[in-house]
Amino acid sequence: MTNQNVVVSDTKSGINMSITVAVSNSSIFATTAQKPPPAPGGGGGGGGYISISRKKILKDLDVNGGWIESMRASSPTHVKSLPSLSASDDHHQNSWMLHHPSALDMFDQIIEASKGKQIVMFLDYDGTLSPIVEDPDKAFMSEAMRKTVKKLASCFPTAIVSGRCRDKVYGFIRLAELYYAGSHGMDIKGPTKSSKFKKAVNQGLLFQPASEFLPMIDEVYQQLVEKMKSTPGAKVENNKFCISVHFRCVDEKQWNDLAQEVKSVVKEYPMLRLTQGRKVLEIRPTIKWDKGKALEFLLESLGYANCSDVFPIYIGDDRTDEDAFKVLRERNQGFGILVSKIPKDTHASYSLREPSEVMYFLQRLVQWKRPSLLRRRPCRV
Ligand SMILES: O=P(O)(O)OC[C@H]1O[C@H](O[C@H]2O[C@H](CO)[C@@H](O)[C@H](O)[C@H]2O)[C@H](O)[C@@H](O)[C@@H]1O
Numbered sequence: 448m449t450n451q452n453v454v455v456s457d458t459k460s461g462i463n464m465s466i467t468v469a470v471s472n473s474s475i476f477a478t479t480a481q482k483p484p485p486a487p488g489g490g491g492g493g494g495g496y497i498s499i500s501r502k503k504i505l506k507d508l509d510v511n512g513g514w515i516e517s518m519r520a521s522s523p524t525h526v527k528s529l530p531s532l533s534a535s536d537d538h539h540q541n542s543w544m545l546h547h548p549s550a551l552d553m554f555d556q557i558i559e560a561s562k563g564k565q566i567v568m569f570l571d572y573d574g575t576l577s578p579i580v581e582d583p584d585k586a587f588m589s590e591a592m593r594k595t596v597k598k599l600a601s602c603f604p605t606a607i608v609s610g611r612c613r614d615k616v617y618g619f620i621r622l623a624e625l626y627y628a629g630s631h632g633m634d635i636k637g638p639t640k641s642s643k644f645k646k647a648v649n650q651g652l653l654f655q656p657a658s659e660f661l662p663m664i665d666e667v668y669q670q671l672v673e674k675m676k677s678t679p680g681a682k683v684e685n686n687k688f689c690i691s692v693h694f695r696c697v698d699e700k701q702w703n704d705l706a707q708e709v710k711s712v713v714k715e716y717p718m719l720r721l722t723q724g725r726k727v728l729e730i731r732p733t734i735k736w737d738k739g740k741a742l743e744f745l746l747e748s749l750g751y752a753n754c755s756d757v758f759p760i761y762i763g764d765d766r767t768d769e770d771a772f773k774v775l776r777e778r779n780q781g782f783g784i785l786v787s788k789i790p791k792d793t794h795a796s797y798s799l800r801e802p803s804e805v806m807y808f809l810q811r812l813v814q815w816k817r818p819s820l821l822r823r824r825p826c827r828v
Pocket residue numbers: 571572573574578579580581582583586608609610611684686691693694695724725726727729765767
């Protein structure tokens with residue numbers, strides 16, 4: 448591990464910042480900042496951050512070579528398998544960390560910013576609560592994570608917002624006191640178990656804005672299952688209001704053909720659209736509904752529609768989580784945390800490297816709110 452001083456200039460404000468960054472092959476930690484980023488949100492919204500360099504830096508980070516490159520980059524399973532960093536890559540990584548510091552390193556500032564406000568937690572599932580694995584049916588979260596989320600939900604209203612079908616994600620988490628928004632927010636259900644945050648109005652809350660698409664989604668699912676039979680490793684997942692076609696176990700040489708096959712099916716259905724996730728293509732209704740809208744809907748259901756005293760924290764790792772990060776920036780409330788080991792273009796304000804860091808961050812929130820709930824002090828893994 449080496450320490451490097453990085454000076455980053457904001458051309459708009461003329462502010463120069465100098466940070467010390469500890470760099471190893473697999474980790475980058477901002478250790479000191481002469482002028483730390485302003486406390487978060489009441490200002491996840493651009494205001495708190497130096498906006499210039501983010502765009503500039505990320506322009507340079509853009510992956511070339513079309514969607515295959517971007518698909519590959521969407522989900523580097525092992526950081527060790529990434530090409531080794533050049534000095535200029537190092538600079539980009541360091542700059543990115545400056546603008547998206549670790550939520551763990553900024554914990555005290557985050558708590559300070561939330562003072563007097565109700566924290567509401569939004570958690571993505573895959574890649575956030577559970578590690579990315581090859582078989583989507585085996586993306587189990589650890590028992591320790593489950594216990595942590597349970598404690599978290601006794602401290603703050605907590606919602607799971609996932610691309611998966613709601614029943615499946617519930618099957619992995621099995622906590623009835625949470626709100627669940629499955630199918631990228633198109634299938635929202637309130638807690639079935641009473642909790643101090645469950646409002647009477649949420650008794651039996653169920654919201655499915657894309658229900659008329661169900662027959663169409665089923666039809667397309669059957670077609671895709673048939674088509675994908677000839678591609679070893681391809682997997683089609685029915686997520687109720689959307690469909691995932693998984694590439695992770697398909698030979699990269701076949702990715703283009705497979706994508707063409709998916710497109711050829713979807714083009715017959717103008718009411719459906721194709722989006723991209725982590726080594727997955729997703730087919731979903733064209734309705735204007737996404738994880739960001741789900742977040743707003745849930746805040747409203749919780750009674751925080753027009754409140755200034757709410758502090759939503761959204762943690763996610765995927766492109767689809769960007770819609771929620773963006774909503775928080777636009778509302779200038781709370782903030783987003785991107786789970787990523789590598790720099791990505793994001794509307795999130797902070798970063799965490801992997802689910803184990805997410806768990807540690809959640810434990811610290813619990814410990815701060817109700818120290819008695821944690822027998823031992825959380826320790827960083
Ligand atoms: O919104 P999320 O909860 O993050 O769900 C997004 C997709 O996650 C799953 O796929 C991803 O995780 C799999 C298991 O680790 C991995 O094999 C796959 O390559 C990833 O794309 C899930 O299977 C999808 O249906 C979700 O849409």
